[in-house]
Amino acid sequence: MAKDMFLLWASGSPPCWRIMIALEEKNLQGYQHKLLSFDKGEHKSKEVLDINPRGQLPAFRHGTNVINESGAACMYLENQFKSHGNQLIPSDQAEQALVYQRTFEAFNAHQKMVDVVMYAFRVPAEEKHEATEKRNKEAATTEFQLWEGYLQKTGPYIAGKNFSMADVVFFPTLALAFRLGMRQTKYPKLGAYHGFLKDRPSIKATWPTHWLQEPPLKDPLKDV
Amino acid sequence: MAKDMFLLWASGSPPCWRIMIALEEKNLQGYQHKLLSFDKGEHKSKEVLDINPRGQLPAFRHGTNVINESGAACMYLENQFKSHGNQLIPSDQAEQALVYQRTFEAFNAHQKMVDVVMYAFRVPAEEKHEATEKRNKEAATTEFQLWEGYLQKTGPYIAGKNFSMADVVFFPTLALAFRLGMRQTKYPKLGAYHGFLKDRPSIKATWPTHWLQEPPLKDPLKDV
Numbered sequence: 428m429a430k431d432m433f434l435l436w437a438s439g440s441p442p443c444w445r446i447m448i449a450l451e452e453k454n455l456q457g458y459q460h461k462l463l464s465f466d467k468g469e470h471k472s473k474e475v476l477d478i479n480p481r482g483q484l485p486a487f488r489h490g491t492n493v494i495n496e497s498g499a500a501c502m503y504l505e506n507q508f509k510s511h512g513n514q515l516i517p518s519d520q521a522e523q524a525l526v527y528q529r530t531f532e533a534f535n536a537h538q539k540m541v542d543v544v545m546y547a548f549r550v551p552a553e554e555k556h557e558a559t560e561k562r563n564k565e566a567a568t569t570e571f572q573l574w575e576g577y578l579q580k581t582g583p584y585i586a587g588k589n590f591s592m593a594d595v596v597f598f599p600t601l602a603l604a605f606r607l608g609m610r611q612t613k614y615p616k617l618g619a620y621h622g623f624l625k626d627r628p629s630i631k632a633t634w635p636t637h638w639l640q641e642p643p644l645k646d647p648l649k650d651v
Numbered sequence: 652m653a654k655d656m657f658l659l660w661a662s663g664s665p666p667c668w669r670i671m672i673a674l675e676e677k678n679l680q681g682y683q684h685k686l687l688s689f690d691k692g693e694h695k696s697k698e699v700l701d702i703n704p705r706g707q708l709p710a711f712r713h714g715t716n717v718i719n720e721s722g723a724a725c726m727y728l729e730n731q732f733k734s735h736g737n738q739l740i741p742s743d744q745a746e747q748a749l750v751y752q753r754t755f756e757a758f759n760a761h762q763k764m765v766d767v768v769m770y771a772f773r774v775p776a777e778e779k780h781e782a783t784e785k786r787n788k789e790a791a792t793t794e795f796q797l798w799e800g801y802l803q804k805t806g807p808y809i810a811g812k813n814f815s816m817a818d819v820v821f822f823p824t825l826a827l828a829f830r831l832g833m834r835q836t837k838y839p840k841l842g843a844y845h846g847f848l849k850d851r852p853s854i855k856a857t858w859p860t861h862w863l864q865e866p867p868l869k870d871p872l873k874d875v
Contacts, residue, residue: 480797492748496755502726503751507744520731524716527727531720534758554780573704 432458435475435486437465439606439635441537441599442497443485448595449501451629454512462636498534501595515592522587529577529586529593537600539563539570540648544607547647567651571604571614578616583623590627598624606638608646656682659699659710661689663830663859665761665823666721667709672819673725675853678736686860722758725819739816746811753801753810753817761824763787763794764872768831771871791875795828795838802840807847814851822848830862832870 432455436443450458463469463484471482478486479495487493487500489507494500505515517523542563546555574597577585586593601621605611611618624630656679660667674682687693687708695706702710703719711717711724713731718724729739741747766787770779798821801809810817825845829835835842848854 489748492745494748494752496752496759499748499751499755502755503748506740506747516730521716523730524713524718524723524727527723528718528720531723531726535720538762551782554783556778558775559778 429455429458431490433478433488434458434460435463435478435484436460437463437470437484438637439603440465440484441603442483444599444602444633444635445497445595446485446487446500446504447633448598448629449504449515449592451632452513452515452590452595453504453508455504455508498530498596501592505592513590515590515595517589517591522589522591525581526586526591526593530591530596533585533593533597533600536570536574536597539567540600540604540607540651543567543651544647547645564650567648571609571617571651574601575614575616578620582616582620585620594624598630604648604651606643608643608649609651610649653679653682655714657702657712658682658684659687659702659708660684661687661694661708662861663827664689664708665827666707668823668826668857668859669721669819670709670711670724670728671857672822672853673728673739673816675856676737676739676814676819677728677732679728679732722754722820725816729816737814739814739819741813741815746813746815749805750810750815750817754815754820757809757817757821757824760794760798760821763791764824764828764831764875767791767875768871771869788874791872795833795841795875798825799838799840802844806840806844809844818848822854828872828875830867832867832873833875834873 429450432450434443434446434450436447450456461474463472463475465484469475470484475484475486476482478488478493481495483495485497485500486495489503492503494503501515516526543560546560546563574585581587584590584594585597598621601617602625605618605621611621625634653674656674658667658670658674660671674680685698687696687699689708693699694708699708699710700706702712702717705719707719709721709724710719713727716727718727725739740750770784770787798809805811808814808818809821822845825841826849829842829845835845849858
């Protein structure tokens with residue numbers, strides 16, 4: 428069934444990783460895939476642009492259906508394969524409300540992290556200001572403190588007592604944040620959650636290949 | 652049924668407007684609500700913070716379930732009230748794939764618009780650079796050109812032949828973009844789509860109250 432699925436991905440990209448975790452959770456192993464490199468500019472190749480006109484990874488196809496946005500692909504997989512593997516959106520009304528809320532909130536966390544990282548690596552030096560950098564870091568800190576608080580109230584998973592879509596979407600962002608210098612000692616609950624989830628089969632099976640071999644080159648999130 | 656729903660909202664805020672359109676589409680009229688003012692800082696009031704710890708609008712509650720993220724609330728309403736009003740996520744596999752894709756892509760469009768608007772209104776003058784402003788505007792232009800292309804291929808609605816969740820999420824962003832100076836002559840398909848949808852009952856009933864009375868004060872998107 429997964430043989431008519433095709434994923435173009437990059438190692439360590441949270442949006443790509445989300446889809447890979449969702450595929451594992453839904454027992455949709457055996458999909459076709461190809462690892463590409465941002466460093467080599469392969470996300471702007473014709474192969475990607477034919478599926479994703481944004482020239483971004485992931486590029487994902489199920490048969491002739493193209494669903495490139497990671498949140499969209501995860502929702503689609505859950506909806507189309509309801510009885511497969513693990514249920515990622517619970518049926519219980521209160522649990523469902525919390526899972527939807529945390530799932531969409533996770534995109535805020537991702538954006539706040541990206542704002543800091545992009546400012547460090549992409550904004551030309553002559554356009555940089557300490558005040559902007561400080562504001563971005565404060566916003567990311569406030570954001571991750573919110574999540575630290577969520578785990579205090581409703582762990583062990585990020586939306587309560589079961590693994591859910593919210594973990595699929597949030598975990599890759601958190602893992603990247605820790606890799607890029609955010610300190611587990613500053614966010615003990617998030618650190619414990621990260622340690623607890625990294626051995627989950629769906630996450631272990633999809634752990635970014637190059638993270639296993641190479642240490643991070645920089646730590647733009649060390650003050651967050 | 653909608654009596655146990657409560658919405659705190661601000662006029663002209665696309666995230667608030669999305670929930671209001673979804674409520675209309677699902678025939679969930681009669682919900683409790685209260686209009687608040689960003690200008691008066693009411694989004695940081697205790698009333699909001701008690702529901703939404705981010706101090707943002709919308710703040711939305713269904714019974715004891717809190718779902719503040721607009722995308723989350725819209726998905727929740729669709730899922731909890733499947734047989735009510737209009738179906739916003741189609742059952743057909745190919746249509747569903749496209750609706751999920753466009754729904755999540757719409758958050759990109761919103762972010763690109765917000766980047767331009769925030770740079771104009773929120774970044775202190777001493778931190779501004781023409782190059783950054785230009786880059787933000789180019790990114791927003793590229794984004795809205797993508798959507799212009801989508802309508803050329805798969806109109807009349809934003810994800811094909813039927814009104815869907817993608818319209819609920821995208822339309823308020825587009826309407827605000829036009830109000831803030833983006834020109835319909837530059838995006839004729841988006842302009843026609845805007846003209847076609849603004850008379851839809853769910854949208855007409857929820858049109859930002861102050862837009863009817865006041866002209867826009869500024870046009871930060873005039874070059875987009």
